[in-house]
Each structure stands twice: as structure tokens, then as C-alpha cells.
Amino acid sequence: MFILSELEDKIRIEPAELGRPTIEAVTSVIEQQYVDKVVSDLGLVVTIYDILSIQGGSVYASEGAAHYTVNFRLVVFRPFEGEIIEGRLTKCDKTGLHVSLEFFEDIFIPDHSLPSPSFFNEEEGLWFWKFEEQPMWLELEDAIRLRVKSVKFRKAPNAQQLRSASEAGGDMLGTAANPFAPMQIVGAVDEDGLGVVSWWEQDDGAEDMAE
Numbered sequence: 001m002f003i004l005s006e007l008e009d010k011i012r013i014e015p016a017e018l019g020r021p022t023i024e025a026v027t028s029v030i031e032q033q034y035v036d037k038v039v040s041d042l043g044l045v046v047t048i049y050d051i052l053s054i055q056g057g058s059v060y061a062s063e064g065a066a067h068y069t070v071n072f073r074l075v076v077f078r079p080f081e082g083e084i085i086e087g088r089l090t091k092c093d094k095t096g097l098h099v100s101l102e103f104f105e106d107i108f109i110p111d112h113s114l115p116s117p118s119f120f121n122e123e124e125g126l127w128f129w130k131f132e133e134q135p136m137w138l139e140l141e142d143a144i145r146l147r148v149k150s151v152k153f154r155k156a157p158n159a160q161q162l163r164s165a166s167e168a169g170g171d172m173l174g175t176a177a178n179p180f181a182p183m184q185i186v187g188a189v190d191e192d193g194l195g196v197v198s199w200w201e202q203d204d205g206a207e208d209m210a211e
Contacts, residue, residue, distance in 0.1 A: 001077065001078075001079045001083060001085060002046065002075055002076065002077055002078075003043070003075075003076050003078050004049055004073055004074070004075060004076075005042055005043075005073065005074050005076045006052070006071065006072070006073050007071070007072060007073075007074060008069065008070065008071050008072075009030070009033075009069075009070055009072075010067060010068070010069060010070075011026050011029050011030065011067070011068045011069075011070045012029070012065050012066070012067055013025045013026065013029065013065060013066040013067075013068065014065055015063075015064040015065055018066055022054060022057070022068070023051055023054065026051065026054055026068060026070055027048060027051060030048055030051075030070070030072060031048060034048070034074060035047060035048065038153070038182040038183040039076070040153045040155070040182070041153055042076055042078065043076040043077050043078030043151075043183065044076065044077040044078070044103075044104055044183060045074050045075070045076055045077075046074075046075045046076065046077055046103070047074070047075045048072060048073075048074060048075075049072075049073040049074060049075050050072065050073050051070065051071075051072045052071040052072055052073065053070070053071045054068050054069075054070050055068065055069045055070075056068045056069050077103070077104060078151065079148045079151065079185060080148065081148055081149065081150060081151070082147065082148065083147070083148045084145060084146070084147050084148075084194070085101070085145075085146060085148060085187075086143060086144065086145045086146075086197065087099040087100055087101045087107055087143075087144055087146070088100050088101075088102070088141060088142070088143060088144065089138060089139070089140055089141060089142045089143075089144050089196075090105070090140065090141075091140070092120070092125060092126050092127055092138065092140070093120075093125075094111070094120050095110065095111060096108060096109050096110040096111045096113070096114070096127075097109040097114070097127065097138065097144070097189075099144050099146065099187070104185075106181040106183060106184045106185065107146070107184070107185045107186075107187055108184060108185070108186055108187070109144075109146060109186075109187045109188060109189055110186065111127075113149065113186075113187065113188035113189065113190050114127060114129065114189060114190060114195075115129040115131070115136075115189060115190050115194075115195055116190065117129075117130050118130070124137075126138060126139065126140075129195065136195075136196070136199055137196075138195070138196055139196075142196045142197070142198070143196070143197040143198070144189065144195065144196060144197070145189070145193065145194050145195065145197050145200075146187035146188060146189050146194055146195075147187060147188050147189070147191065147194060148185055148186075148187055149186045149187055149188050150185075150186045151183065151184075151185055151186075152183070152184045152185075152186065153182065153183055154180070154181065154182055154183070154184070155182075156180065156182065157180070
């Protein structure tokens, strides 16, 4: 789920920060630029692991800032395909389920990756799996265990794309009604042991009693 990734970047230290120890000033800038942000084709940066090297320190008279070349390592959230993770069901709609890990919100389980047969109840706004003629509901806030099928990265839309979307009459991308997700995990719960965690805990309890 978490990986260690090494990066190199050009770090600019503002004149007001030059009185601080270099490693502190550099670390502060890296935190601002990377932590809690998605790096395309890499993942969500959770924290800085360490600073490997700092080179340079050139100060340009025209601006007074110092420029360094820094090698550093980051702890990155990037689950691998096939990995099983556990989250919380936050939203249901006709297209599928939306799941949160608290620190990462953009997990989607499409309707075709639900247990079969599953149905969406319009009145309740919830999905249920029909198991042995009994409805097994997927309730909001339920703990959900899923298998990662893919991790997708998206580029931020440019001004023309935003205008086109607005003219088409849809919700503006990047708003609360249509948030932009630079990274999305697509999952599935169509295997034994996946789905609502309590389904399988009840089953395990019944087996223990039988023994």
C-alpha cells in the first residue's frame, strides 16, 4: 500500500528563510510542495522519509533566493493491483460505490464489480446483494473490504476543457458537485471475503459455533 520513492528536484529557498539551517529550510519547502499532494504516475505523498543530498546553494543577485538540487525520499500511498484494502462506504449511486480510507477519498467500485446479483434500491439509495434470497445491504459507513483493480492518474483540465464542460451544461469540474480527482483507485468486491466486512465475520462466527 505504501512505497518509498526517491526524487530529485530544484528547491528555491526564499531570502527570509536563509537564516535557518539549510536542511530545515529545504525540508519545509519539500513538505509544502509534495506532502498531501498527488504526484502523477507515482501516488499520494504521505510524508518525507529523509533527505539524501543537498547540492548547490547558488544565490542570484536579482532575487536573493538560494537554489539547491535536492535528492530525497518520500513515503507514497500507491496500492498495487490485486492488493486487498479496507475502507469505509461513503456514498452509493446507480454507478456503484464510493469508499474512503480517511486520508484518501477517491476509491470507486463500479456496479459490475459488485457481488452477483446486486441491485440498486432507488428509494433507499443503497445497493444490496441478493444472497440465498436474502438482501445483504451495503449501508453507508460500513467497513468495506475490496480488491484493487487499477490506479488511474488524471491531468488537471485546461481552461478550454473547463469552458467546454460548462457550456455542455454539466457541473463545473473542480467544484463540490463535480470534484477533480488527480488519482483514483478502482476496486472490486465480487469475490468471497470481499464486500461488507461484517458479512464474513457473521459467517466465521457461525462456523466456529458449528465446530
